[in-house]
Amino acid sequence: NAGVMQNPRHLVRRRGQEARLRCSPMKGHSHVYWYRQLPEEGLKFMVYLQKENIIDESGMPKERFSAEFPKEGPSILRIQQVVRGDSAAYFCASSPLSDSEAFFGQGTRLTVV
């Protein structure tokens, strides 16, 4: 049973470009969370999705950021018109139930140059 798969592991974008981060949850998991982590800091919640639904996006900036978890395929975190401040590690986690433990992927490290 493969774990949570995130790709790419590293992503470099120029200011103004779009960044697309992918997350394939563990098999059988229909709940996905996205977190952002700055160097030497903790994990900040961004968004919680179930299949085809955004349940809680209270941690996600209102502009330029969007997330989806389609019926088929991975969850996507999309950042439009990236700025230097978007540089961070973005982690995805999945769980089988809303109240159960979540398992993390290895993250995507976004660098905006």
Place this chain on the structure above:
Amino acid sequence: GQQLNQSPQSMFIQEGEDVSMNCTSSSIFNTWLWYKQDPGEGPVLLIALYKAGELTSNGRLTAQFGITRKDSFLNISASIPSDVGIYFCAGPVYSGSARQLTFGSGTQLTVLP
């Protein structure tokens, strides 16, 4: 929003010593999770607690779900160099139907030879 207060922020210990860290919240939690994050990696789930008073062990790790449901601690016995990393507590926070898994700020553990 609701926060988890994790302490200490950092610890320097000698190899072989025991370690204790804890998490507190002003709100009641139904679940407490403890994760460890190695540099450049995603958090790995160590222990999950689901019942007040529950004491669970995983090798040299022991975690307890406080009776008040507002705190939890993690103990590591006979520390070894590979215990180095950041330890996070986490728990689900609900706002209406929305739910997010929120994290403490982490305890950075350094094990000295």
